[in-house]
Amino acid sequence: MKKILWSLTLFGVVLILPVNGVMEFDKMERSPNFNGTNVYQTKNDVYSKAKPTLVELTFVKNPVERSALCLDGSPSGYHFHPGSGSGAKNWIIQFEGGGWCGTIESCVNMTKTRHGSSKYMQKQIAFTGILSDKAAENPDFYNWNRVKVRSCDGGSFMGDNENKDAKLQFRGSRIWVAVMIDLMENNGLRDAKQALLSGCSAGGLAAILYCDKFKWYYPNSTVKCLSDAGLFLDAADVSGDRPLRNLYTDLIELQSITTQLSNDCLRRLNPTSCFFPQNLINQIKTPLFILNAAYDSWQIQESLTPKSADPSGSWSDCRLNIAKCKASQMKFLQGFRTRMVNLISGFINPRKNGVFINSCFTHCQTENHDTWYSKNSPAVKNKRIAVAVGDWFFERRGAKLIDCAYPCDKTCRNEVA
Numbered sequence: 346m347k348k349i350l351w352s353l354t355l356f357g358v359v360l361i362l363p364v365n366g367v368m369e370f371d372k373m374e375r376s377p378n379f380n381g382t383n384v385y386q387t388k389n390d391v392y393s394k395a396k397p398t399l400v401e402l403t404f405v406k407n408p409v410e411r412s413a414l415c416l417d418g419s420p421s422g423y424h425f426h427p428g429s430g431s432g433a434k435n436w437i438i439q440f441e442g443g444g445w446c447g448t449i450e451s452c453v454n455m456t457k458t459r460h461g462s463s464k465y466m467q468k469q470i471a472f473t474g475i476l477s478d479k480a481a482e483n484p485d486f487y488n489w490n491r492v493k494v495r496s497c498d499g500g501s502f503m504g505d506n507e508n509k510d511a512k513l514q515f516r517g518s519r520i521w522v523a524v525m526i527d528l529m530e531n532n533g534l535r536d537a538k539q540a541l542l543s544g545c546s547a548g549g550l551a552a553i554l555y556c557d558k559f560k561w562y563y564p565n566s567t568v569k570c571l572s573d574a575g576l577f578l579d580a581a582d583v584s585g586d587r588p589l590r591n592l593y594t595d596l597i598e599l600q601s602i603t604t605q606l607s608n609d610c611l612r613r614l615n616p617t618s619c620f621f622p623q624n625l626i627n628q629i630k631t632p633l634f635i636l637n638a639a640y641d642s643w644q645i646q647e648s649l650t651p652k653s654a655d656p657s658g659s660w661s662d663c664r665l666n667i668a669k670c671k672a673s674q675m676k677f678l679q680g681f682r683t684r685m686v687n688l689i690s691g692f693i694n695p696r697k698n699g700v701f702i703n704s705c706f707t708h709c710q711t712e713n714h715d716t717w718y719s720k721n722s723p724a725v726k727n728k729r730i731a732v733a734v735g736d737w738f739f740e741r742r743g744a745k746l747i748d749c750a751y752p753c754d755k756t757c758r759n760e761v762a
Contacts, residue, residue, distance in 0.1 A: 397471035400424040405523040413523035414514040415497035417456035421520040432488035435539040442546025443496030447595030474717035485735035504600030515600035542570040545709040549575020560631040569632040584654035634699035639682040643708040667706040699737030699744040705757035
């Protein structure tokens with residue numbers, strides 16, 4: 346165990362595993378097997394009427410001594426719901442999203458929110474979507490051990506630094522290590538048989554950054570990774586600037602992230618480039634599933650059409666509702682989609698990888714029942730997200746799905762501000 350704990354200070358990991366069960370309804374139809382168990386659905390929907398399970402916040406043990414602290418110095422935490430039956434030794438570990446802060450001012454502002462301080466975190470959160478414990482909502486993973494690691498570091502769990510003058514802690518990597526050790530020592534993570542490392546948004550990026558490092562601890566277990574809305578592109582905005590590149594450059598310096606990045610990538614590229622998934626995914630050895638909207642609403646609003654790049658406000662309607670985009674604006678957004686598809690063209694070739702790129706205007710699709718596994722969830726080639734992820738993880742059938750361009754997909758749950 347001493348060797349494991351020492352190693353965890355150098356590497357990070359996230360796990361997720363499969364689930365099975367039978368649902369009871371008045372009128373049943375047999376649907377495809379999930380992880381070896383027959384699952385049933387009603388003609389109207391695959392959804393439990395039960396309220397979502399609320400899961401308590403757990404603070405990491407001895408946070409000050411281990412420097413496992415949020416930006417403001419408060420203790421970091423996670424939510425854990427135990428598995429059962431066939432899923433008792435299977436794990437899903439989900440990195441919460443929460444954005445980044447690359448300047449002292451923005452990090453101080455973040456300390457006034459739940460993404461910078463546990464003082465503002467909900468003490469209970471609902472586990473839905475891929476974290477649901479109901480077979481009708483999450484047929485492959487419902488009885489696994491499920492963990493949501495709270496984001497309060499502003500750096501995709503990668504930083505290890507502090508600014509004493511501003512009273513800021515940049516301890517994302519130590520938060521991850523502390524959570525892993527606590528789960529190993531107290532909840533059985535050490536004995537995981539199957540695991541899926543997952544995350545949404547900035548947490549989806551973390552799942553990519555930590556993917557191979559996590560697999561290293563479980564050489565004889567089935568370990569795979571899932572990035573939801575984590576495929577952030579190094580793209581120019583409507584004014585020609587690159588706000589996300591600028592943010593990552595500042596973030597990496599402020600939080601001392603370079604030493605946490607892939608050495609293979611750093612031999613080829615600069616640290617900022619090695620924070621972009623497009624320069625990492627083809628080198629990841631662990632099976633990886635990329636789930637992303639081709640018209641990712643966050644990237645469109647914050648990276649492609651930020652208000653700073655649009656002083657006239659000509660993009661104000663389009664950036665909030667893709668249905669209101671003019672022809673010239675759609676041409677620009679179609680170019681973004683084309684670049685995303687081209688960038689993953691090599692990634693999709695290895696059999697071990699999976700892809701689900703739909704033509705929706707949204708951001709994060711695994712944590713919500715409506716987008717994860719409802720009758721009307723987004724689908725590509727008639728395959729819903731949860732089914733595609735399960736098919737990939739359990740190798741039931743292929744899962745390399747890329748949608749046609751907007752507006753062809755009528756299954757989207759598009760965000761409208």
